[in-house]
Amino acid sequence: MLLIEGGRVIDPETGKDETGSIVIAEGKIMDILPGAGSPGKFDGRVIDAGGKWVLPGLIDMHVHLRDPGYEWKEDIRSGTAAAAAGGFSSVVCMANTSPVNDHPEVTRYIREKAASQGTANVFPVAAVTRGMEGKEMTDFVELFEAGAVAFSDDGKPIRNPLLLRRALEYARAFDFLILEHAEECELSEGGAANEGWTAFRLGIPGIPHAAEEIAIARDILLARQTGGRIHIQHISTKMGVDLLRMAKRAGLRVTGETAPHYFTLTDAAIEGYNTNAKMNPPLRGEEDRMAVLEGIVDGTIDVIASDHAPHDMLTKRCEFVGASNGIIGLETALPLSMALLAGGKVSPARLADLFSAAPARILGLKGKGSLRRGADADVTIVDPDAEWEFRESDVRSKSQNSPFFGWKMKGRAVAVLCRGRITHSLLRGVPPDV
Amino acid sequence: MNRMDWRRKHVLGLADFSTEEIEFVVDTARSMEEVLTRDIKKVPALRGKTVVNLFFEASTRTRTSFEIAGKRLSADVVNFSSTSSSVAKGETLLDTARNIDAMKPNIIVMRHPASGAAHFLSRHVSCSVINAGDGSNEHPTQGLLDLFSILKVKGKIKGLKVSIIGDILHSRVVRSNLHSLGRMGADLWLCGPSTLLPREMARGGANVTNDIREAVRDADVVMMLRIQLERQKTAYFPSIREYSRTYGLNSGIFSLAKKDAVIMHPGPINRGVELSDELADSAQSIILNQVETGVAIRMALLYLLAGGHNAAH
Amino acid sequence: MKKSGRKLIMDAKAVDRVISRITHEILEKNKGAEDIALVGICSGGVPLSRIIQKKIQSIEGVEVPAGYVDITLYRDDLSRAGYQPRLKRTEIPFSIDDKKVVLVDDVLFTGRTIRAAMDALIDFGRPMNIQLAVLIDRGHRELPIRADYVGRNVPTARNETIEAVVEGKPGEWKVMLKESTPGKGE
Numbered sequence: 001m002l003l004i005e006g007g008r009v010i011d012p013e014t015g016k017d018e019t020g021s022i023v024i025a026e027g028k029i030m031d032i033l034p035g036a037g038s039p040g041k042f043d044g045r046v047i048d049a050g051g052k053w054v055l056p057g058l059i060d061m062h063v064h065l066r067d068p069g070y071e072w073k074e075d076i077r078s079g080t081a082a083a084a085a086g087g088f089s090s091v092v093c094m095a096n097t098s099p100v101n102d103h104p105e106v107t108r109y110i111r112e113k114a115a116s117q118g119t120a121n122v123f124p125v126a127a128v129t130r131g132m133e134g135k136e137m138t139d140f141v142e143l144f145e146a147g148a149v150a151f152s153d154d155g156k157p158i159r160n161p162l163l164l165r166r167a168l169e170y171a172r173a174f175d176f177l178i179l180e181h182a183e184e185c186e187l188s189e190g191g192a193a194n195e196g197w198t199a200f201r202l203g204i205p206g207i208p209h210a211a212e213e214i215a216i217a218r219d220i221l222l223a224r225q226t227g228g229r230i231h232i233q234h235i236s237t238k239m240g241v242d243l244l245r246m247a248k249r250a251g252l253r254v255t256g257e258t259a260p261h262y263f264t265l266t267d268a269a270i271e272g273y274n275t276n277a278k279m280n281p282p283l284r285g286e287e288d289r290m291a292v293l294e295g296i297v298d299g300t301i302d303v304i305a306s307d308h309a310p311h312d313m314l315t316k317r318c319e320f321v322g323a324s325n326g327i328i329g330l331e332t333a334l335p336l337s338m339a340l341l342a343g344g345k346v347s348p349a350r351l352a353d354l355f356s357a358a359p360a361r362i363l364g365l366k367g368k369g370s371l372r373r374g375a376d377a378d379v380t381i382v383d384p385d386a387e388w389e390f391r392e393s394d395v396r397s398k399s400q401n402s403p404f405f406g407w408k409m410k411g412r413a414v415a416v417l418c419r420g421r422i423t424h425s426l427l428r429g430v431p432p433d434v
Numbered sequence: 435m436n437r438m439d440w441r442r443k444h445v446l447g448l449a450d451f452s453t454e455e456i457e458f459v460v461d462t463a464r465s466m467e468e469v470l471t472r473d474i475k476k477v478p479a480l481r482g483k484t485v486v487n488l489f490f491e492a493s494t495r496t497r498t499s500f501e502i503a504g505k506r507l508s509a510d511v512v513n514f515s516s517t518s519s520s521v522a523k524g525e526t527l528l529d530t531a532r533n534i535d536a537m538k539p540n541i542i543v544m545r546h547p548a549s550g551a552a553h554f555l556s557r558h559v560s561c562s563v564i565n566a567g568d569g570s571n572e573h574p575t576q577g578l579l580d581l582f583s584i585l586k587v588k589g590k591i592k593g594l595k596v597s598i599i600g601d602i603l604h605s606r607v608v609r610s611n612l613h614s615l616g617r618m619g620a621d622l623w624l625c626g627p628s629t630l631l632p633r634e635m636a637r638g639g640a641n642v643t644n645d646i647r648e649a650v651r652d653a654d655v656v657m658m659l660r661i662q663l664e665r666q667k668t669a670y671f672p673s674i675r676e677y678s679r680t681y682g683l684n685s686g687i688f689s690l691a692k693k694d695a696v697i698m699h700p701g702p703i704n705r706g707v708e709l710s711d712e713l714a715d716s717a718q719s720i721i722l723n724q725v726e727t728g729v730a731i732r733m734a735l736l737y738l739l740a741g742g743h744n745a746a747h
Numbered sequence: 748m749k750k751s752g753r754k755l756i757m758d759a760k761a762v763d764r765v766i767s768r769i770t771h772e773i774l775e776k777n778k779g780a781e782d783i784a785l786v787g788i789c790s791g792g793v794p795l796s797r798i799i800q801k802k803i804q805s806i807e808g809v810e811v812p813a814g815y816v817d818i819t820l821y822r823d824d825l826s827r828a829g830y831q832p833r834l835k836r837t838e839i840p841f842s843i844d845d846k847k848v849v850l851v852d853d854v855l856f857t858g859r860t861i862r863a864a865m866d867a868l869i870d871f872g873r874p875m876n877i878q879l880a881v882l883i884d885r886g887h888r889e890l891p892i893r894a895d896y897v898g899r900n901v902p903t904a905r906n907e908t909i910e911a912v913v914e915g916k917p918g919e920w921k922v923m924l925k926e927s928t929p930g931k932g933e
Contacts, residue, residue, distance in 0.1 A: 136669060139676035166629050166670055173628040173644030227633075438833070465817065465834035474870040477820035507820075737820075737834075 001025045002420060004379060006036045007049025011056055012353040013360075013370035022054060024377040027420040031373060047415065047430055049381055055352045056371045057089025057378025057418065059359040060330060061257060062154070062179075062233060062305035065091070065122070068109060069098025074310035074398045076110065079330070080118040082308070082397035084424035084432075086330040087413025089378035090121040090368060092305075092359070095132065096155035102127040102138045104146035111147045119423040120416075121378070123149040123365065128167050128178060134159050137167055140176055149363050152179035154233060157215055159185060161222060168228030177363065179231045182215035182240070183281065192321045194267040194282040202273065204320055209288075212281050213239040220247040223254050231362060232256040234307050236281040238291030245300040255362050256295075257303040259329060260336040261403075263292045269403055275316045275323035276403045279309065296354065297345045302362065304354045306333040310399030328397045332390060332404050334382070338411030341384075348384070356380075377420035381427075386412040440738050444556045444563045447572035448613035456614060460582050462734035463727070469506060470730060480507035483740045484539040488530075489566070490516040490546040495701055495725070496566050496575075500543045503732035509740070512539070527551065528558055535559040540740040544568075562739040570604050576700055577610030579731040581618065583724045584655055587696055592619030595692075597649040599625045599681060600659025600708055603632055603670075607659065607700045612638050625649035626659075626681060629670040646681055653691040657698040658683050658708045674707055684710040688718075696720045756901060757922040762882075762913060765898040766795070769880055770802040772896050777847055782875065784846040785813040788864050789835040791853030794914040795882060799851060812846075814839035821863035843872040849895075853911040855881040858892030883909050883922060 002024040009020040009032065016032075023031040025044075036050070060083060067075040074082075083091045093110065095101035101110065107124050114122035126148035130136045132155065140151060151171065157180065158164040164180075171178055188211040193199040195206025216232055220243055223230040235241055235258045247254040261279070266286050269277035277283060295301040309326025316323050334355070340346040360369025367376040390407050392400055416424040421433045438458050448456075469477055485504040487497050497513065504511040514534070527546070534542060541562045544552055549569030556563040567573040581591065588594060596615055602608050602624050612635075616622055622640040624631060625648070636642045643649050650656055661677060671677050683697070697709070697719040705711050713719060757765065777783055780803050787796030793815045800813045817835040850864055865877060880896040885903040901909060903924065910923040 137672035139672045141676055141680050169629040170627055170671055173631075226628075462834050465820075465836060468837050469820070472870060473872075476870070478866070479820040479822075741820075 001044025003046045007052045007054035009054045011371040012349045012357045029375050053382040055380045056356045058355045058380045059090040060088045061092045061359040063091040063308040065093040076113045077117045078398045080120040082330040083120040084416050085396045087334045087380045089418040092123045094154045095127040107146040125150050125152050128153045150177040154181040157183045168226040172228040180219050184211045184214045187211040194284045198267045209237045216240045216243045229253040236262045238288045241291045241295035255302045257305045259307045273320040280325040302358045311401045335409035379417040381415040383414045384411050446552045446565045448574045448577045463730040466730040466733040478508045479741045480509035483509045485509045485511045485541045486539040487513045488544040499728045572610045573606040576607050577614040579728040581614040583727045594654040596620045596655040597623040597653045598657045601630045602626045603630045623649045651690045678707045754924045759920040762920040769896045780807040780809045783811045787815040788852040789817040792851040796851035812841040818863035821866045843874045845875045848874040849878045853882045854909045855884045858888045858890040861892045
C-alpha cells in the first residue's frame with residue numbers, strides 16, 4: 001500500500017487538476033482522495049507530494065533501446081534506468097535492433113528482458129517490413145500477439161508508396177497503427193545537416209526541407225486513400241506541421257509527434273561541427289522551431305517523444321559528415337519541455353497530455369496514461385520549481401551524446417512509480433524499490 | 435413452371451440475368467444431370483455442332499468440364515490453348531477470333547486474362563460466346579453452378595447466410611456469385627484482409643467484414659477462395675503463414691457455422707492455407723459436388739445456346 | 748368439320764373403354780403381364796401409361812414397372828423449332844434389359860417422337876422388344892413407324908391438332924380435335 005499525499009494531481013484524461021492524494025495497492029490506483037489532508041492512519045508508505053505535480057506515468061513514444069544487437073550503446077536495463085531518471089514509467093522502443101524486431105521471437109525477447117531487468121514498462125514496436133528492407137510486410141497479426149503495439153521501420157522511411165499503401169490497408173482491418181519516419185531519401189541522400197545558411201558556411205551538404213515535407217504529404221494522402229491510421233514521427237519543419245494541421249482539419253486519422261530538440265534548438269547548434277547536434281531529421285531554422293512550438297500550442301502536434309538515440313563515442317568523435325545521427329533524450333525531454341509552460345500557452349495539463357495521455361490513447365495502451373481508479377499505478381511526480389544542471393555524471397544511459405550538458409534546467413521528475421514500484425526517487429526518505 | 439423463351443445468344447456474365455433466366459438454366463441443368471447418371475452418358479442434342487474452347491489462361495478443370503459437357507451432348511469439341519499458337523506469335527485477340535469464326539463453330543468458350551474480353555469477342559464473331567472467365571470481371575458458369583450446388587443441398591437460396599472468404603478483390607467468381615446468389619435472395623457476407631476487400635463491395639448489398647469469425651458465425655454456406663499468389667505484384671498480405679492463421683478455415687472456426695453448414699471452393703484448393711486438410715475431406719464439403727454440377731450447368735448452357743434455333747439470330 | 752374451333756371426338760366413357768381395350772390387347776398379345784414394362788413419352792404419354800398400369804393391376808393383379816422418357820434431347824427437329832423447347836424429366840427406375848417395353852403416347856402423328864424415344868431407350872439398355880401403344884393415330888407418318896395398339900384412328904388435316912385429356916377426374920377425360928396455327932409441331 002502506498003499513498004502519494006497532497007500533490008497537485010493533474011490527470012488530463014479525466015480532466016482533473018486539483019490537490020489530492022492517491023492510494024495505490026497491488027500495482028493499481030485504488031482511490032483518489034481530494035484535498036490536502038491525509039486520511040488519518042494509513043497502513044503503508046507515504047510519499048509527501050506537497051508542492052509537486054502528480055501526473056500519470058509519462059510515456060516516451062519514441063526510444064531506441066539498442067537491445068538486442070548494440071548493447072554497448074544501450075541495453076534494456078540501462079535504457080529503462082535512463083527513462084526512470086527522466087520521469088518515464090513507460091517507453092516505446094523502435095525495431096531497428098539487430099536482429100531487427102521483425103519476428104515474434106525478438107518481440108518476446110524484448111518484453112521478457114524488460115520484465116525481468118527493466119525499470120520501466122517497455123512496449124516494442126515491430127518493423128513494417130522484413131529486415132526493414134522495405135520489400136515484404138512482416139506478419140502483423142503474429143507480431144501483435146507477441147506484444148508489438150505498433151509498426152514502424154523508423155530509422156528509415158518506407159520508400160515504396162505501394163508497399164506503404166498495402167501496409168496501411170492491411171493494418172486497417174485490425175486497427176493497427178503505423179509510425180512513419182517521414183523522409184524522401186532521394187532528396188536527403190548525402191546530406192548531413194539542414195540545408196541552409198549554417199550548413200553552407202560550414203561546407204556541409206544539406207538536407208532540404210522538402211525531403212521531410214514531401215514524405216509527410218505522401219503519408220497523409222495514403223492514409224486518406226486507404227482509410228488507415230498513421231502517426232508521423234519527429235516533425236521538424238514548418239510545412240510538416242502545416243500539413244498535419246490540414247490533415248486533422250480534413251478529419252483524417254493522422255497523428256504527429258515532435259522531439260524537444262526541434263522546439264529548443266536550431267541548426268545554429270551545429271556550429272563548430274558539433275556532432276552532438278547531428279540527428280535525422282536535422283535541426284532546422286528558427287522559423288521551423290517557432291512553427292513546431294505553435295503546433296504544440298494549438299494542438300496540431302499530439303505527442304512529445306524524445307527519439308532517444310544512444311551512440312557510443314566512437315561514432316560521434318569524428319568528422320561531422322561521417323558521424324552517426326541521433327542524441328540521447330530520455331533524461332532531458334521533460335525538463336526541456338517544462339520551458340513550454342513559460343508564458344502560459346501550454347498548461348501543465350496539456351503537458352501531461354503530450355507526455356502521457358496522448359501516447360496511451362494513440363497506441364491503445366490499456367491502463368496507462370491516466371490516474372483513474374483501476375488504472376495501473378504508473379505515476380510521475382514532478383517538482384516544477386527544481387533548479388538543476390544537467391551533467392555527464394548524472395546520466396544513466398550508457399551513451400553521452402547530448403548537446404545539453406551544462407544547461408541549467410528548471411523542473412524535474414523527482415519520483416517515478418511503475419505499476420506501484422518506485423523506479424526513481426530523488427525524494428529524501430523515499431528510496432527506489434530494488 | 436412457366437414456359438420461357440430463351441433469347442440469349444451469349445453468356446458473358448450474370449450481371450443482367452433475370453431470376454427467371456437463372457431458374458431456367460438450373461431447371462435445364464437438372465435434366466442434364468439425369469443424363470449423367472446413365473450408363474451411356476450421351477444424347478444427340480448437339481450432334482454436328484462445334485464448340486471451340488479458346489483458353490488464354492491455363493485451366494485444366496474448367497476447360498475439361500466444358501469439353502466433357504460438349505461431348506455428352508454429342509458436339510464436336512476443339513481445344514485451343516494460347517501458348518502453343520498464333521497468340522505466342524503475336525496475333526491479336528481480334529484476328530485469332532476472326533480466324534476461328536471463319537471456321538464456323540457454333541459456340542466459342544473463352545477464358546482470357548483481360549476483363550471484358552468476352553464482351554469484345556461477342557461483338558466480332560458470328561457464333562455464340564460463353565465467358566469462362568475474363569480477368570477479374572466474371573465467371574458466369576461458376577456463379578450458376580455454385581447456385582445450383584447450394585440449391586441441391588439446401589433446397590432454397592433465399593435467406594441463407596452465404597459467406598465468401600479470401601481474395602475478394604481479384605475474384606471473378608465472387609462477382610458472378612454476387613449476381614446469382616444476391617438476386618436469388620441470399621444473405622451474402624464477404625470476408626478477407628482489408629487489402630483484398632475493396633470497400634465498393636458493400637455497395638452491392640453484401641455485408642463486408644475483416645473478421646472471419648463474424649463471417650462464419652451461423653453461416654449456412656462457407657465458400658473459401660484460393661489465395662492467388664500468381665496475381666500479385668506486391669504482396670497484399672505479409673505471408674502465407676499469417677494469412678492462413680487469420681483467414682484460413684479450420685475446424686475451430688467452422689464450428690461457429692450452423693450445424694448443417696456446407697463448405698465450398700471453386701478450386702484448386704491450397705490445402706492448409708485457406709482450407710485445412712481435415713475440412714477439405716470432410717462430409718460437409720460439397721466441393722466435389724460443385725465439379726459434378728459444373729458439367730450439368732455447362733451442358734445446359736451449351737444446349738440452350740446451340741441446341742435449337744436461336745430466336746436471337 | 749368446323750373450320751375454326753373444337754370438336755369433341757371422344758367423351759370420358761369412350762376414352763375409358765378404349766383404354767381398357769388397349770390394355771386387354773397388350774395382355775393378350777404378350778400372353779400376360781410378365782416382363783412387361785411401360786414407358787410413357789413425355790408429356791402426353793405419361794398419364795396414359797399410368798392408367799394402363801392401373802388397369803393391368805386390376806386385371807392381372809400384377810403391378811408392372813412404369814417409367815417415363817423425355818425425348819427433347821433426341822429430337823431431330825431442334826434446329827427447326829421456333830423456340831427453345833423446355834426439357835422435361837426422364838425417369839426409368841428399373842432395368843429395361845430383356846423387358847418387353849411398351850412405349851405409350853397419347854397421339855401418334857409423324858412418328859419422329861417415337862423414333863427419338865426408341866433412340867433414348869436403346870441408350871438405357873437392351874429390351875427384348877419395343878411395342879407401341881397410342882390412344883389416337885392421326886395419320887401423316889413421315890417415318891416407317893406403326894403402333895401395335897391403337898385406341899382409335901382419327902384422320903386429320905395437317906393444320907389440325909388432337910388434344911387428349913387423360914388426367915384429373917375420369918369424368919373429364921376427353922379427346923378434342925382443334926384447328927391450330929401451322930408450323931407448331933409436338
